[in-house]
Amino acid sequence: MSEDVLGVVIVDDDFRVADIHGALVQRVPGYQVVGKAHTAAQAVDQVRTLRPDLVLMDVYLPDGNGLDVLRTLLDEPDPPAVIVITAAREIASVRAAMQLGAVHYLVKPFDFSLLIERLTAYRQLRHRLAGLPGEPAQSEVDELFGMLRATPSPMPRPAKGHSAPTLELVRNVVRSTTGDVSAAEVAGEVGISRATAQRYLNYLEQQGLVQLRLKYGAAGRPEHRYHPRA
The missing domain is CATH 1.10.10.10 (Winged helix-like DNA-binding domain superfamily/Winged helix DNA-binding domain)
Structure with missing residues (x-):
């Protein structure tokens, strides 16, 4: 995988939904789907094998919880970033995802343009990180956090x-x-x-x-x- 293209693993128990999300990701410049998983075990195995930059993580999986998978991935060397995509609306799930470092949380069903927006923002963040010095100034740190929170013009x-x-x-x-x-x-x-x-x-x-x-x-x-x- 080239430095300009981010590899993505899509985790969703529904094969059709995973294919839809995969087709959408493939259309976003700078991204490539490298794997799809439909269970928690498959997700851990694919991340360990494929070493993706980003995982689109469902919460409700047939053999476990996607947030538990996220906890497991944090113990891996150089863990991937995670965007949670789920029907789970409980505040406990949202809080857990935030505590585990998920970069975004999208609740199904959602407008596909939101995922495109999140993917674009994350890629821009990666590029900005690569261009900063080893010890960025406070204003640069603020900018980095703001890049994921910023809402573009509607x-x-x-x-x-x-x-x-x-x-x-x-x-x-x-x-x-x-x-x-x-x-x-x-x-x-x-x-x-x-x-x-x-x-x-x-x-x-x-x-x-x-x-x-x-x-x-x-x-x-x-x-x-x-x-x-x-």
């Missing part, structure tokens, strides 16, 4: 013919790219056609969420480049 309700998860993916590519990005580059990251990427970028520009820049070359029409609007 997405507008998609227009007819637009998919909300795809719209969020396109926006996140623009947000996470240094400088600006073209429709062709967005298409390559998200896995859609250039024409589709251009349509979503045009919509985001109309909503004031991205800004268009024209890049002029030696000849011909200027290239359309997009960057986040402050």
Whole structure:
């Protein structure tokens, strides 16, 4: 696994749900699903074998509790980060997940755009951590904690013919790219056609969420480049 791609293990007792989450993760730039587990025992085994960067952890498993799996993983060398994805709404489960260091807690059912947002925020946090000195200043520490708490500008309700998860993916590519990005580059990251990427970028520009820049070359029409609007 390259340093720019984070490996993910998905843990869910429902095979169909695991496949849905896996397909969504694969569409988020910078992530790759390396394994899926449907029991607590499988989860521990896969983490030990595959050494993922991140685990999407269900709580209700047929042979145990996902939070107990999280406790076990903390004893592993270089344990993965964990996002809890579960139908468990009890405050005791939420408190335990926080105490065990889960970076997020999503309650089923949830809007898929929330998972995309959480994955993007965590990847940005990893990049920021890699660029900080060995002894960061207090302001830099505050920034790190804030990166997981920050709430981006709300997405507008998609227009007819637009998919909300795809719209969020396109926006996140623009947000996470240094400088600006073209429709062709967005298409390559998200896995859609250039024409589709251009349509979503045009919509985001109309909503004031991205800004268009024209890049002029030696000849011909200027290239359309997009960057986040402050």
